Every structure is written in structure tokens, then in C-alpha cells.
Amino acid sequence: MIIGIVLAITAGALVSLQTIFNSKVNEKTGSWSTTTLVLGMGFIASLLMGLLLEGTGMFRLRHMEAWYWISGAIGVGVVICLVQSIKRLGPTYGISIVLTSQLGCALLFDSLGWLGLEKVEFSLTKLLGVMVIVAGILVFKLTKLESAETDQSQEKGLPQE
Structure with a gap:
């Protein structure tokens, strides 16, 4: 349970940090450029870490509902909405x-x-x-x-x- 709490606290800190970084990138580039950059860099980092830690086994996908695949598209909405809310509200x-x-x-x-x-x-x-x-x-x-x-x-x- 302690590990779960520490991971949740870390995730919260990282989300806050990422949101601030995203808003700073947005000031220089715009929302869609920011989203592309953020999700693109996330893809590259995730791919490299996955290959390093799991090897090609990361490509063996277990049975899952097809509609779960929209998660990445939901990420676009998350980044756009976060960047815009921080811009308007702080x-x-x-x-x-x-x-x-x-x-x-x-x-x-x-x-x-x-x-x-x-x-x-x-x-x-x-x-x-x-x-x-x-x-x-x-x-x-x-x-x-x-x-x-x-x-x-x-x-x-x-x-x-």
C-alpha cells in the first residue's frame, strides 16, 4: 500500500509539472503544436522504456475490448484541455x-x-x-x-x- 501511495503522489507531482511545462510550450507554439510535441515525445519515451524494460514482449497484446484503443485519442483532449485551462486560470x-x-x-x-x-x-x-x-x-x-x-x-x- 505504501508503494501505491508513493506512486500516486509521484504521479500527481509529475502531472502538475508536465502541465506547467505544457503551458509554457503553448505560449511559444500553440495548442496543437504543444499536443503533438507532448504526445510525440511521450510516445518516443514510452517506446524506448518499453523496449528497454520488456523487450519485444511489449508488442504482444492480450485480448482487450476494441474501444479501449481510444485511450490515446482521449490523451489529446486531456492535453488540449489542461493547457487551455492553465492558460486561462493559472x-x-x-x-x-x-x-x-x-x-x-x-x-x-x-x-x-x-x-x-x-x-x-x-x-x-x-x-x-x-x-x-x-x-x-x-x-x-x-x-x-x-x-x-x-x-x-x-x-x-x-x-x-
Whole structure:
């Protein structure tokens, strides 16, 4: 279990780091160039690591549903949406919303047993957990707005409340 937690924390850090890098590339090239570069580099890195660690055995594909193959195309949507959300919202706010959406969808898919997942019992405590995260994002955003208003008041020499 500890290894799973460490891997999940590492994945979260890497997603945040990649998202920031992607947004910086997007500033210089554009969304579609960024997506092509990101997914192309990911393909090359994955191919090389797969060959190094698994050899040609990585090409022996086990039986799977045909519609699972669209995962790569979904990756295009992920990169485009992440890059654009970071551009419009900033890294912390954008990633917070992305992760909350990811958690909410995971809860829905688990609870309904969709997409071949083992059905996990839905509970109000699980929903409450997601709602606490949403509340945290709102607190973060509202604090940021309040801070910006205070900064503007100070620049104009207006009295503080």
C-alpha cells in the first residue's frame, strides 16, 4: 500500500509539472503544436522504456475490448484541455479543478461499475470528501479574489475595511 501511495503522489507531482511545462510550450507554439510535441515525445519515451524494460514482449497484446484503443485519442483532449485551462486560470486553480473533476468522475464510474470497473458501493462520506475538495477550491479562489481587491484598494489609496 505504501508503494501505491508513493506512486500516486509521484504521479500527481509529475502531472502538475508536465502541465506547467505544457503551458509554457503553448505560449511559444500553440495548442496543437504543444499536443503533438507532448504526445510525440511521450510516445518516443514510452517506446524506448518499453523496449528497454520488456523487450519485444511489449508488442504482444492480450485480448482487450476494441474501444479501449481510444485511450490515446482521449490523451489529446486531456492535453488540449489542461493547457487551455492553465492558460486561462493559472496552474493552481486549473489543476485543482481538473483533479476534482477526475475524483468526481472516478467516484461516479466506480459507484456505477462503468467501463468494466468493479462496482464499489457509493456512500455519502465519499461524496462529502469530493465536496470538501470543491469547498477548498472555492476558498482558494475567493481568498485570491479578496486579496486582489485589497491590492487594488491599496494602489488607489483607499481605506481598508
